[in-house]
Amino acid sequence: MKKYKIAVIPGDGVGVEVINEGLKVLNTIRDVHGGIDFEFKTFPWSCEYYLKTGKMMPEDGIKILRDFEAIYLGAVGFPGVPDHVSLWGLLLPIRKEFNQYINLRPVKLLKGIKGPLRNEKIDFIVVRENVEGEYSGTGGRINQGTEDEVAIQTSIFTKKGTERVMKYAFEIALKRNKNLISATKSNALNYSMVFWDEVFNKLKNNYPEVETRIMHVDALSGYFLLHPENIDVVVASNLFGDILTDLGSAMQGSIGIAPGANINPEKKYPSMFEPVHGSAPDVAGKGIANPIGAIWTASMMLEHLGESDSAKLIMEAMEKVTEEGKYLTKDIGGNAKTNEVGDAINEKIKELVKKGW
Ligand code: NAI
Numbered sequence: 001m002k003k004y005k006i007a008v009i010p011g012d013g014v015g016v017e018v019i020n021e022g023l024k025v026l027n028t029i030r031d032v033h034g035g036i037d038f039e040f041k042t043f044p045w046s047c048e049y050y051l052k053t054g055k056m057m058p059e060d061g062i063k064i065l066r067d068f069e070a071i072y073l074g075a076v077g078f079p080g081v082p083d084h085v086s087l088w089g090l091l092l093p094i095r096k097e098f099n100q101y102i103n104l105r106p107v108k109l110l111k112g113i114k115g116p117l118r119n120e121k122i123d124f125i126v127v128r129e130n131v132e133g134e135y136s137g138t139g140g141r142i143n144q145g146t147e148d149e150v151a152i153q154t155s156i157f158t159k160k161g162t163e164r165v166m167k168y169a170f171e172i173a174l175k176r177n178k179n180l181i182s183a184t185k186s187n188a189l190n191y192s193m194v195f196w197d198e199v200f201n202k203l204k205n206n207y208p209e210v211e212t213r214i215m216h217v218d219a220l221s222g223y224f225l226l227h228p229e230n231i232d233v234v235v236a237s238n239l240f241g242d243i244l245t246d247l248g249s250a251m252q253g254s255i256g257i258a259p260g261a262n263i264n265p266e267k268k269y270p271s272m273f274e275p276v277h278g279s280a281p282d283v284a285g286k287g288i289a290n291p292i293g294a295i296w297t298a299s300m301m302l303e304h305l306g307e308s309d310s311a312k313l314i315m316e317a318m319e320k321v322t323e324e325g326k327y328l329t330k331d332i333g334g335n336a337k338t339n340e341v342g343d344a345i346n347e348k349i350k351e352l353v354k355k356g357w
């Protein structure tokens with residue numbers, strides 16, 4: 001029996017609601033599938049915690065999390081605490097300190113879900129650089145509040161950081177349909193993105209089986225909408241990947257569906273699994289948040305932990321539920337509550353196992 005130690009940070013708003021459903025599904029997997037157990041420890045780190053303590057997580061938060069095999073996170077951010085405080089107080093330090101330099105975001109239109117596009121052949125994955133680039137946190141402000149105010153935000157692209165994310169994307173492309181698009185903007189960003197393209201062009205020689213294309217990120221966003229059927233794997237910098245994947249999540253029918261994983265591929269540190277969406281204050285507390293993104297994210301966590309079979313079981317159950325269409329939340333045209341969707345997926349898992357999965 002393998003037992004995994006998982007740190008759970010539900011965070012704020014709908015984060016708490018959807019993580020609840022994800023945990024239910026993981027517990028069902030433990031109960032019906034055998035061979036796996038979890039030791040969950042929940043941490044209250046959030047904006048609420050910040051308002052009480054002045055910090056998003058305790059001083060030794062990173063040290064505490066170091067002992068876990070994975071981190072399962074909902075979302076942080078809530079009105080009353082500036083977004084850059086919640087992000088830089090918790091999420092970004094975890095990504096950086098644990099060198100989770102890969103952010104994996106699959107974009108797939110699940111069966112039964114109506115996307116906004118005419119073309120519904122949508123099944124690709126975005127590999128986003130996750131610790132440097134435009135979100136390096138380097139810069140400064142001077143003369144604040146005066147007419148001479150200046151703000152500088154510096155992007156940092158290292159050779160090591162650029163190569164490793166691209167290699168990872170090439171490796172994924174090899175396992176999929178051998179097609180990789182690199183998002184650039186080297187026409188305007190004449191240092192960082194010219195460098196990005198150079199690294200890409202050099203690396204692609206090592207992967208002759210992979211068909212490659214370099215596209216400016218603005219043109220690529222249009223391509224997402226018009227020709228998703230031609231997209232297999234996309235590699236992008238931190239900022240570009242962030243924006244492209246919110247677009248990707250809309251292509252999936254709702255941001256509430258989109259999953260995400262912050263990976264430290266060497267497994268030297270814990271990886272963190274969180275849905276793409278935020279705390280959604282506009283729907284929080286109503287019990288109508290879509291838990292699918294968080295549940296799909298839990299499946300990605302199991303895949304990372306090496307529990308591929310259980311990960312697939314969750315995906316199968318989830319997609320059966322969306323295909324049947326009876327339990328869908330409001331954002332995707334249904335009227336089921338968050339917990340009803342979670343329960344339906346749990347029941348489906350049990351049913352599949354009974355049928356001999
Ligand atoms: P958001 O993702 O929270 O919401 C965008 C829209 O999608 C809203 O209309 C919301 O109702 C809807 N939505 C989001 N998740 C949903 C779900 N599970 N089911 C149904 N509908 C859902 O992004 P927004 O509004 O930009 O940010 C809200 C707060 O979340 C901010 O404080 C922001 O900083 C934070 N945030 C945190 C993230 C994280 O922790 N990883 C990521 C993005 C935003």
Ligand code: MG
Nearest residue numbers: 242243246276
């Ligand atoms: Mg985002």
